[in-house]
Amino acid sequence: MKKLGLIGFPLGHSFSKKYYLNKFEQESIVDVDYDLYPVENMSDFKALYQNDKEFCGFNVTIPHKRNVLDLIDELSPEAQAIHAVNCIKIERRTGSLYLKGFNTDAYGFEFSLRPLLQEQHQTALVLGNGGAAQAVYYILKKLGISFKIVSRTKENGDLTYEELTPAIVAENKLIINCSPVGTFPNINEAPQIPYESIGIDHLLYDLIYNPEETAFLRQGKARGAQTKNGYEMLVLQAEKNWQIWNGELE
Structure with missing residues (x-):
């Protein structure tokens, strides 16, 4: 076995x-x-x-x-x-x-994001700078999408949450949550960003998959944004892992 x-x-x-x-x-x-x-x-x-x-x-x-x-x-x-x-x-x-x-997280993120990208998704905000965020940075660079990292402290990102203005959120049409905020059981929590600046041209992607719709995604959807959770990313990376273990990929 x-x-x-x-x-x-x-x-x-x-x-x-x-x-x-x-x-x-x-x-x-x-x-x-x-x-x-x-x-x-x-x-x-x-x-x-x-x-x-x-x-x-x-x-x-x-x-x-x-x-x-x-x-x-x-x-x-x-x-x-x-x-x-x-x-x-x-x-x-x-x-x-x-x-x-x-690192199959990168593959999972890339191919779950690609079909959703539109012309306006030229710049992004990445919320969080932990381990999961590293694969996101890598793929955004690969896709030619410039981004700013939003973190709790200035030392760990380009912007702090306090510095994230409504104008910055309005300007960046792709927002990716790589933080654990909103994960079960804390399903009513959401990253502290100016949600009032989100509109129909925005795409909100949350790496969290439990709950299926986080408070972050829910607030985006309420303002007309396109939303995506992390479930497909997990499935894609899981299948890629299986191919690797079976010698189908080197």
Whole structure:
């Protein structure tokens, strides 16, 4: 039985486990299992895959997307540029272990965003600067969309929330929430931005998928904006991970 899993700490609700176990059942895949592995220290993670030869890959979530880099033998171009890994493929080469690191968050974000982009989406505001935001920055640069980072402190972004004026929000027609604000169970919370400046030309994208419609998206929709949550991004990255683990992608 091959083993796949998700590492992070702490681990609560997991999209990945539910998604892959459903996939295995629906596609009659019987030789693979997927489980959660709450790992606080990287030394514990290393022991996990070194001591069990059944492991062939992992997903990585907070706080380890960068912590894990020291254990990786080879990085994909995206992972190298973003300096973060969310997918690991384990190869066993003549008895030695070889770990390849990928960032499929970037792929998931890019191809869930692309169909929604219109001519007015030339500039963007990115709310938050955590690990998830790094893949967003990478893709916006790839797509030629200039952006400003909005953070709680000036040291971590271009603008603070206090500096975000109605005029700036009106000017930037693409707004992406990469912060955890609004995630279940805090479903009534939303990033503090001037929502009154949002209109029908805006596109609001929230990386959060639970709840399905965050307060951030709800306020945008009420003002005529196009909205998108993070669910499709997760599905796309999950399928890309599966291709990597099965050797369909290198």
